Structures are given as C-alpha cells and as structure tokens.
Amino acid sequence: MPLYKTIRPNNHTTVYVWKIEASFDELSEEIELTERSKNRLASMKSEIHRRGFLSIRHLLLEAGYTDFDLYYNENGKPHLKDEKHISITHSFEYSAIIISNVEVGIDIEKNREKIKIIQNKFVNFERWFISKDDDYIEQLTVIWGGKESLYKIYPHGGLTFKNDIDIESFKMKDGKTKGHIRTYDWDKFYDIEFKQLEGFTLVYAMGNE
Numbered sequence: 253m254p255l256y257k258t259i260r261p262n263n264h265t266t267v268y269v270w271k272i273e274a275s276f277d278e279l280s281e282e283i284e285l286t287e288r289s290k291n292r293l294a295s296m297k298s299e300i301h302r303r304g305f306l307s308i309r310h311l312l313l314e315a316g317y318t319d320f321d322l323y324y325n326e327n328g329k330p331h332l333k334d335e336k337h338i339s340i341t342h343s344f345e346y347s348a349i350i351i352s353n354v355e356v357g358i359d360i361e362k363n364r365e366k367i368k369i370i371q372n373k374f375v376n377f378e379r380w381f382i383s384k385d386d387d388y389i390e391q392l393t394v395i396w397g398g399k400e401s402l403y404k405i406y407p408h409g410g411l412t413f414k415n416d417i418d419i420e421s422f423k424m425k426d427g428k429t430k431g432h433i434r435t436y437d438w439d440k441f442y443d444i445e446f447k448q449l450e451g452f453t454l455v456y457a458m459g460n461e
Contacts, residue, residue: 255314256346261445265352265458268311269360269449272303272345279306285319304342311349327409339404339456346452355442355459357401362452367392374399374413381421390453394429394446395419397455402431402442405457411435419444431457 259267272279276299283306285293296302309319321333332338332351339350339358350358371392375382378395382388399413411417411433422429428445446455 255311257449258314259447261443261456261458264354264461265350265356266315267348267350267358267454267456268314269346269348269454270307270311272300272307272342272347274303276303276306279303279310283309283313283319285309289319300344301342304347307347308340308342308349311347315349315351325407327407329404329407339401341400343452346449346454348454350456350458352458354461355405356456357404358454358456359397359400359404360449360452360454361393361397361400363389363393363448365389367396376414376418378419383423387424390424390448393453394422394424394455397446397453398429398431398444398457401444401455401457402433405442405459406433406435406438408437 255268256271257269293302293305312318323331325331330338330340337352337354337356339356341348341358341360343360344362346360348358348360350356367389374396382391398419399417402417403411416435418432420430427447431442431444433440442457442459444455444457446453
C-alpha cells in the first residue's frame with residue numbers, strides 16, 4: 253500500500269497523498285485506533301468512507317504520527333499533540349493530509365460537471381476572472397477547494413464560502429494563487445497551491461510564518 257505522492261511546498265510544510273486501492277481489511281492491518289476513532293469507524297456505513305478514514309491513519313504513520321497523536325476540538329478541527337498544524341481530506345479513491353508549523357488547510361475534489369450547477373453557491377467576485385477558454389470545471393474546483401481549505405483553517409466555524417472567503421485571480425497553469433478570509437474577527441491572506449491528480453484537484457492553503 254504505497255504512498256501515492258509527497259509534496260513539500262516549503263521547508264516547514266509537507267503534503268502526503270494516498271491512493272485508496274487496498275481493501276478495508278488490508279488497510280486495517282497494523283493500525284491502532286483510539287476508542288473515539290473505533291466508535292467513529294463503527295458508525296460509518298459507507299465502505300469508501302471507512303477506507304478513507306483508515307487511509308488517513310496510514311498517512312499519519314508516513315508523517316511519523318499515530319492516531320493517538322491526533323485529537324479534535326469542539327468544532328471538529330483536527331490537531332496534533334505536538335502543536336503542529338494539520339488538515340485532512342479524502343474524496344473517493346484519494347486521501348491527503350498537510351502538516352506544517354503554520355496554519356494550513358487542504359481539500360481534494362473529483363472534477364465533475366455538477367460543480368457548474370452549484371457555482372452560484374460559492375462563487376462571488378471570482379466570476380470576473382474565470383475564463384471559459386481555460387479548464388472551466390477545474391477552475392471552479394480550485395475555487396471550491398481553496399475556499400474549503402480556508403474554511404478548515406478558520407478556528408470558529410460558520411464562514412460562508414460566498415461572502416467570507418475570496419480567491420484571487422489565477423490561471424490553471426500557474427498552480428498557485430492567494431486566498432482571503434475576511435469576517436468580523438479575521439482578516440488574513442493565505443498562499444494557495446493546487447495540482448491535478450488523475451481527474452481530481454488537490455488544493456492546499458498555507459499561512460505566513
């Protein structure tokens with residue numbers, strides 16, 4: 253069950269990506285879970301969600317951690333006991349984590365036509381730079397993934413993608429842009445990078461040192 257990809261955007265941040273090809277039983281091997289995780293896993297009805305959950309624990313091992321190093325706050329935001337920042341995502345056959353000394357968020361999404369139907373729910377000023385001549389679905393997925401990543405960074409929950417989070421202009425070939433969280437108690441910009449992985453868009457946001 254090899255690690256699919258490791259990305260190091262800078263010397264204090266690492267992204268680990270797993271392609272979920274193994275069975276649930278194979279993923280269960282050599283993985284120790286906290287009681288909380290055992291209960292969460294038992295409550296999951298979807299096989300792909302169960303496999304995604306376990307694949308994240310394999311990624312923790314790749315990064316030198318175990319499930320016992322991970323905990324969640326009252327808003328469901330993951331934390332590591334050594335106080336490094338972590339964010340988690342999984343979608344269909346991919347999962348990923350990002351670990352850093354600075355605030356980080358990550359998202360992976362399958363590139364799908366239906367994002368064009370729901371774009372009015374999350375696209376605001378970004379509509380002015382989206383180009384129909386570029387990869388339209390991928391652009392929308394970057395915007396969604398960028399906003400999801402920033403949503404995961406904000407510690408208090410309750411942000412709206414459309415009104416509280418902005419993604420700056422970009423071209424798909426750039427592979428990077430910036431994002432902005434602007435709400436009553438927060439006004440920060442973040443670096444955003446994105447990559448295509450076999451029909452999926454991986455996006456991650458990073459704070460400044």
